[in-house]
Amino acid sequence: MGESLIRADNLAKWFGEGASRTMAVRDACFEVRHGEMLYIVGPSGSGKTTLLSMVSGILKPNGGNVTVEGRDLWSMGDDELADLRLNKIGFVFQDYHLFPRLTTLENVAIPLILKKVEWDEALRRSMEYLEIVGLKDRANLQPVKLSGGEQQRVAIARAIVGQPDILIFDEPTASLDGDTGRKIVEFVKKRILDENRCIIIVTHDSRIYEYADTILKMEDGKITGVEKNHLHEK
Amino acid sequence: MKGIFRIALKLLMNDKSKFTALLVGITFAVFLMVMMMSMFTGILAKSCAPVYNIGARIWVMDPAVNNTISSIPMPDYVLSTARSIEGVKYAVPLYYGGAQVKLKDGTYQSVTVIGLDDSTLFGRPELVEGRIEDIFAENAFLVVKDAEYAKLESPKVGTEFEINDNRGTIVGLARVASSGLFGVPTLYTTFNRAITYIPSSRFTTSYVLIEPKRESDIPRIQREIAKIGYDALTSEQFVRKISDFYTFKTGMGMNIMLMTAISFIVGLSISGQTFYTFILENIDKFGAMKAIGAKGRELVSMILFQSFFTSLVGYGLGVGAASTFMTLAKLRLPEYAAQTTFAILGFALLMVVVIAGISSYIGVRKVLQIQPFDIFRG
Numbered sequence: 270m271g272e273s274l275i276r277a278d279n280l281a282k283w284f285g286e287g288a289s290r291t292m293a294v295r296d297a298c299f300e301v302r303h304g305e306m307l308y309i310v311g312p313s314g315s316g317k318t319t320l321l322s323m324v325s326g327i328l329k330p331n332g333g334n335v336t337v338e339g340r341d342l343w344s345m346g347d348d349e350l351a352d353l354r355l356n357k358i359g360f361v362f363q364d365y366h367l368f369p370r371l372t373t374l375e376n377v378a379i380p381l382i383l384k385k386v387e388w389d390e391a392l393r394r395s396m397e398y399l400e401i402v403g404l405k406d407r408a409n410l411q412p413v414k415l416s417g418g419e420q421q422r423v424a425i426a427r428a429i430v431g432q433p434d435i436l437i438f439d440e441p442t443a444s445l446d447g448d449t450g451r452k453i454v455e456f457v458k459k460r461i462l463d464e465n466r467c468i469i470i471v472t473h474d475s476r477i478y479e480y481a482d483t484i485l486k487m488e489d490g491k492i493t494g495v496e497k498n499h500l501h502e503k
Numbered sequence: 504m505k506g507i508f509r510i511a512l513k514l515l516m517n518d519k520s521k522f523t524a525l526l527v528g529i530t531f532a533v534f535l536m537v538m539m540m541s542m543f544t545g546i547l548a549k550s551c552a553p554v555y556n557i558g559a560r561i562w563v564m565d566p567a568v569n570n571t572i573s574s575i576p577m578p579d580y581v582l583s584t585a586r587s588i589e590g591v592k593y594a595v596p597l598y599y600g601g602a603q604v605k606l607k608d609g610t611y612q613s614v615t616v617i618g619l620d621d622s623t624l625f626g627r628p629e630l631v632e633g634r635i636e637d638i639f640a641e642n643a644f645l646v647v648k649d650a651e652y653a654k655l656e657s658p659k660v661g662t663e664f665e666i667n668d669n670r671g672t673i674v675g676l677a678r679v680a681s682s683g684l685f686g687v688p689t690l691y692t693t694f695n696r697a698i699t700y701i702p703s704s705r706f707t708t709s710y711v712l713i714e715p716k717r718e719s720d721i722p723r724i725q726r727e728i729a730k731i732g733y734d735a736l737t738s739e740q741f742v743r744k745i746s747d748f749y750t751f752k753t754g755m756g757m758n759i760m761l762m763t764a765i766s767f768i769v770g771l772s773i774s775g776q777t778f779y780t781f782i783l784e785n786i787d788k789f790g791a792m793k794a795i796g797a798k799g800r801e802l803v804s805m806i807l808f809q810s811f812f813t814s815l816v817g818y819g820l821g822v823g824a825a826s827t828f829m830t831l832a833k834l835r836l837p838e839y840a841a842q843t844t845f846a847i848l849g850f851a852l853l854m855v856v857v858i859a860g861i862s863s864y865i866g867v868r869k870v871l872q873i874q875p876f877d878i879f880r881g
């Protein structure tokens with residue numbers, strides 16, 4: 270495993286003010302290295318999504334900082350941050366958030382379109398990624414015509430089409446049955462993770478723990494434990 | 504930038520029911536606004552038709568006149584005063600009034616009679632049949648061959664008829680630039696015959712028409728005429744006075760304004776509402792795009808593009824529908840009063856841009872408010 274790709278130092282986030290203030294995350298420190306698959310696990314409300322959002326540049330922390338390849342994320346302006354997300358980070362959301370009125374292929378192409386890649390070229394490249402996730406023959410269907418697992422794979426194709434270094438998954442298996450969920454994570458680990466990338470997955474799902482290199486345990490906004498899976502040490 | 508507009512368009516047009524609702528709303532609003540305003544313009548233009556047809560530069564009239572047909576006779580000294588004003592090239596009297604023509608079957612038909620100054624025939628119409636000199640022949644009248652012509656049983660040169668118990672003979676068929684509003688045929692004759700054939704009060708001059716030597720003489724002429732208690736209006740001022748009368752004194756203008764406003768509000772609510780639902784339905788996807796790395800202004804430009812694209816298509820359809828309707832109506836009803844001007848098209852376009860602006864403003868606000876974090880949390 271390589272050097273650190275993401276570093277979080279003393280991250281803190283709270284919501285509300287005064288009596289109704291909730292500490293969602295406090296004193297969170299961790300790093301993710303190239304080639305690493307890191308899980309964030311913990312009970313509901315423990316701050317997993319909040320932490321993930323802060324390290325991926327979509328939620329500004331109240332304290333601490335995040336560096337991505339040595340650059341301080343939260344000192345960037347909005348546009349710079351958007352560009353960083355576009356170029357370095359791929360997101361897979363729990364509810365997929367695919368546009369129902371676009372075809373599967375067009376959905377995958379969105380990050381490329383945002384990067385101002387020519388339309389035809391964007392579709393051509395997206396087709397390659399649909400092939401990687403095994404959905405080439407579904408390219409011209411609308412996402413609603415696909416099963417949940419297939420939609421999740423479309424979302425993964427969209428996340429990786431721009432070749433980001435960091436992949437962020439929030440509860441990727443929550444709406445899938447156990448077997449499909451396992452297959453997807455296995456697929457991601459084998460086919461997508463390489464020594465230039467890292468993957469951060471937030472999950473409740475203990476059936477997929479075996480694929481993790483590192484597991485961060487969270488409780489009540491704090492990181493309460495770090496477990497390394499030594500079987501995976503290369 | 505091109506790619507995101509293509510995405511924007513697909514998002515909208517693939518949602519067929521909303522896209523249709525948006526188009527129908529805007530098309531309908533544009534259709535109604537253009538129809539209303541065109542009908543109003545058409546009516547105004549027709550009500551001012553005599554001013555255009557006679558073609559005088561200055562019209563002298565009683566200040567209470569607000570409409571060519573309701574002229575108030577003036578004493579003879581108005582004409583002589585007008586002739587004596589410095590800067591007047593010439594001044595002539597005009598008779599303008601109504602009469603009854605008795606048709607062969609014994610029924611009566613109202614007509615407008617215009618009596619032209621005997622020595623100059625100033626304001627004479629273009630003849631399509633007959634010779635203008637024949638207007639001086641015994642009982643001679645010219646008839647205007649317009650949409651109302653048939654109401655006199657389509658008389659020909661030589662046809663005799665009875666007008667207010669006098670004999671009349673058609674000596675020519677005339678053509679004028681614009682036809683009048685009131686749906687009655689028009690006869691031309693000389694001033695002197697008009698005032699002898701048609702019973703009138705002590706005063707006989709309906710209007711005095713003045714041609715100034717120079718444009719710069721007009722203010723002086725107007726001042727001098729005002730001194731004897733009458734109005735000297737340029738043709739533009741007279742047209743405006745008539746238009747103002749119909750617009751503000753008859754309730755017609757208010758009705759048209761209300762109808763136009765209602766069309767606008769209906770169009771705005773249909774399309775604003777539909778567009779808003781469209782944005783709401785896709786809001787989480789826009790939020791996901793933000794997370795992926797779309798900048799706020801890119802999302803804003805997508806929304807503006809969607810709303811302006813639909814609005815302009817709707818505008819085109821609405822204008823097309825209105826002009827088709829008016830063309831068909833004119834085929835069936837020759838005197839159908841509707842006239843579309845560039846001002847109307849421009850105004851409707853402006854209203855459509857306002858609709859698009861308001862609709863997209865709501866959408867833009869929603870999209871700018873959405874936090875990717877909220878999408879992430881689900």
Ligand SMILES: Nc1ncnc2c1ncn2[C@@H]1O[C@H](COP(=O)(O)OP(=O)(O)OP(=O)(O)O)[C@@H](O)[C@H]1O
Nearest residue numbers: 284285291293312313314315316317318319320880
């Ligand atoms: N926008 C917000 N406003 C107020 N409180 C919030 C907000 N977002 C999160 N919280 C609170 O912060 C805490 C952590 O939330 P978070 O969503 O990070 O938990 P989680 O570990 O992802 O939970 P789950 O497993 O249910 O997704 C919770 O107590 C939550 O109620």
Ligand SMILES: [Mg+2]
Nearest residue numbers: 317318319880
């Ligand atoms: Mg969560």
